[in-house]
Amino acid sequence: MRDLIDLWIGIQTWLFETFVSPVLFHFNLMEWFEPGFNAVEIFMLGVVQITIIVLGMRMLERRWPLEADGDERLVGVDRVYTILSKLGIVPLIVFIVAYPITTQVELLVRTWGFVPPRLERLVPWLYDNALASFLVYFALYDFAAYWVHRAQHRFSWWWALHSLHHSQRRMTVWSDDRNHILDDLLVTIVLVVFAQFVGVQPDDYILILVIGRLIESWSHANVDMSFGRIGQKLIVGPRFHRLHHALAGPDETHIHDHNFAPVLPIWDILFGTAIYDGKHRPTGVSDPAIDADNGRSWPAQQVTVFGRFVRALAPRFSRSSVQPGLRPPAE
Template sequence: MGELTDLWVGVQNWLFETFVGPVIFWLGQMAWYEPAYNAVEFVMLGALQIAVIALGMRFFEKRWPLEKTGDDRLIGVDRVYTVLNKLGIIPFAIFVITYPISQEIELLMRSWGMAPPRIERLVPWLGDNVLASFLVYFVLYDFAAYWLHRAQHAIPWWWALHSLHHSQRRMTVWSDDRNHVLDDFLTTLALVLFSQMVGVQPGEYVTILVVGRLVESWSHANVDMSFGRIGERLLVGPRFHRLHHALANPEERHIHDHNFAPVFPIWDILFGTAIYDGKHRPTGVDDPVIDADNGRGWAVQQVTVFGRFLRAITPRFLRAPFQPGLRPPAE
């Protein structure tokens, strides 16, 4: 293990000293030296995640696919999302915006004499158990992510963004990162601020993010698998999460408003949003406007969905100005 750690750090140092460091020095942005060094590791972790998805998770999809037929061309854009997000291109842009905000909030809290609490201060024995401490912060993070996910469905303008994630008819391990940039920004900012408030350290946050995203990638897999009767109530799997992406129908208009939890199903169980019925349902959305996302490329999807967002936040009377002498069409 020590040799692997040394190899990992060695590669990170080489990449930073060869490529990233000189660019930062040339731009005169030495204040970003430490964040940039950490960003190199984030990119390396992203490449590792892509390898796990492509070589590991895809093996199960190819060997035991739930949906054996369909238009595989729809999956191509999801691969683009995965590369852009896992290699840190989109997260870097978001980080550049959120980092100054989070730093200002931290400085403001300290000027008020408020330091982010650490769970270890409340439960001292956790300080001697790294794994237990990590799990506690992981559970808190997932709890916040559960409620943010419910907000994405409940708030109309946020659903206008998040609906892009649900529009995919061919859900696979590549689908997890299929999100609008603004949607990613809002959730990232909220989770970063929450993590600061409960005292999650930067190193812990990165680990939580990587582990959580791998679980979420697997939960989107095109396989009919779970972790067993007990296990599927402890950890989200493909069968549990697939229901969340189910195509609504007249009998189940709000079927996708269930199974929100990213990693731990306990939140759905506690708050009455869990469904365990084992039924196989097609995925996608029943709104033709949103369904039209399928077949579009990354850039067109981003522009189109942003248009949906703008219409959602525009007051109704501005969207359809009144014209004297005209009546609404008869239903």
């Protein structure tokens, strides 16, 4: 284990000292020295995640698909999202914008004398049990993410952004990262502030993100596999989450307002939003304006969805639902 950690840190240090540190030094950005080092780790973890997706999850998708038929051309843009997200490019942009905001929130409350609590103060036993402590923080973070997800569906302006994630008709392991950058920003700000207030340590925070996002990639996979009767109540899998992406029909107009949980289905079970009916449904959004996301490129999606967001915020700017001048849907 120690040799593995040493190898990992050695590679991280070499990458940092070779490529990042000279740039930070040249531009006198030395206050970003430590964050820059951590950013390299995020990049490396992204490479590991993509490797797992390509070599593991994609193989399972080919072997046991839930939906055998579908337009594979729609998947290409989701790969772009995954690469940009997992390798830290979108997170870097989000970080640059979110950091001053979350820092100001933290500093403001600290200036008032409020010290973010740590669970370990309430439950000292956790101090001596790193794994238990991590699992508790993981569950707390997932709980917060569950409610953020519900808010994404509850508020029309937020749904305008989040609907991009749902508009994919060909849902695969690449679909998890298909998010508008503003949506990513809002989610990050809320969850980082939450993490600060419950006392999640930086090291744990990165691990929570990496493990959580890898499981979420898996839950989007086009794979007909189950964790079993008990397992599917413990951790979100492809069947459970596919229902959340289901295309609404006349009899199920709010089917996508179920199975919100990112990783732990317990939140849906507790709050009455879980459905385990085993039915296979097509995915996507029935609203033609949102469905029009399919077939658009990454920049076109970012632009049109931002327009959708503005119109949701200020309905008087509303025009026809499909934007003229942009590429039509692929189908």
